Amino acid sequence: xxxxxxxxxxxxxxxxxxxxxxxxxxxxxxxxxxxxxxxxxxxxxxxxxxxxxxxxxxxxxxxxxxxxxxxxxxxxxxxxxxxxxxxxxxxxxxxxxxxxxxxxxxxxxxxxxxxxxxxxxxxxxxxxxxxxxxxxxxxxxxxxxxxxxxxxxxxxxxxxxxxxxxxxxxxxxxxxxxxxxxxxxxxxxxxxxxxxxxxxxxxxxxxxxxxxxx
Numbered sequence: 001x002x003x004x005x006x007x008x009x010x011x012x013x014x015x016x017x018x019x020x021x022x023x024x025x026x027x028x029x030x031x032x033x034x035x036x037x038x039x040x041x042x043x044x045x046x047x048x049x050x051x052x053x054x055x056x057x058x059x060x061x062x063x064x065x066x067x068x069x070x071x072x073x074x075x076x077x078x079x080x081x082x083x084x085x086x087x088x089x090x091x092x093x094x095x096x097x098x099x100x101x102x103x104x105x106x107x108x109x110x111x112x113x114x115x116x117x118x119x120x121x122x123x124x125x126x127x128x129x130x131x132x133x134x135x136x137x138x139x140x141x142x143x144x145x146x147x148x149x150x151x152x153x154x155x156x157x158x159x160x161x162x163x164x165x166x167x168x169x170x171x172x173x174x175x176x177x178x179x180x181x182x183x184x185x186x187x188x189x190x191x192x193x194x195x196x197x198x199x200x201x202x203x204x205x206x207x208x209x210x211x212x213x214x
Contacts, residue, residue: 005133008068011047012037020065021058025050028061134172143169144179151188156197163192163203170210177214185211 010017010030019031025045029037034046035058043052137143147169150162166185170177185207192204 007064010034017064017068020061020068022061023058024052024056028064031058034058131172134168137165137169138173138176144176144183148180148183148185148188151192156200159192160197160199160203163200163207167203167207167210170207170214174214177211181211181214 008016010020010033011027012029012033015030017028017030020028021031021034022028023034023045025048027045027047029046037046038052038056043054044050045052144166147162147166150158151166154162166180170180189204189208189211193201193208195201195204
């Protein structure tokens with residue numbers, strides 16, 4: 001479904017993942033899909049095309065799986081193994097059931113974002129990646145103030161995520177862009193454009209450009 005952020009989707013099948021695993025390239029895939037890719041003789045990352053080591057480890061992405069499970073328990077349940085009859089009377093093997101695409105995650109992501117749970121800024125960033133999520137974020141009172149505050153006083157990851165969400169919601173709403181300007185977001189960008197963290201500097205430049213259009 002369009003409402004699901006790309007982070008939740010397997011880059012191979014584009015379906016919401018139920019058993020996400022990380023390969024040595026750092027990218028996450030649905031276990032069944034990447035295993036099928038590797039079993040087909042491919043020794044490169046499907047996303048970057050960079051070479052992978054022989055028999056690359058598939059490391060469970062527990063954080064992403066927990067988030068998907070919190071947003072939609074039906075997605076996590078789809079990963080539960082089911083019996084598949086085998087030929088010749090051999091013991092049945094166990095496979096994960098095909099993933100049924102769950103409903104929009106936006107309502108549950110909004111609940112997590114408002115609850116103050118750990119990883120709230122990451123949840124906000126996921127919301128901002130889809131249009132429905134951006135529209136809902138724009139309706140949250142004080143969201144610009146929260147994000148500009150995080151961009152001023154958070155750690156590097158918090159600053160990067162806060163700037164990114166500000167870019168998306170200010171692109172979506174001219175009213176929020178003007179509110180960000182009143183909260184001295186331009187001055188914030190000026191202070192961050194030369195940051196040693198290239199992602200922070202890049203996001204600061206992009207936010208300034210977005211605000212210039214308001």
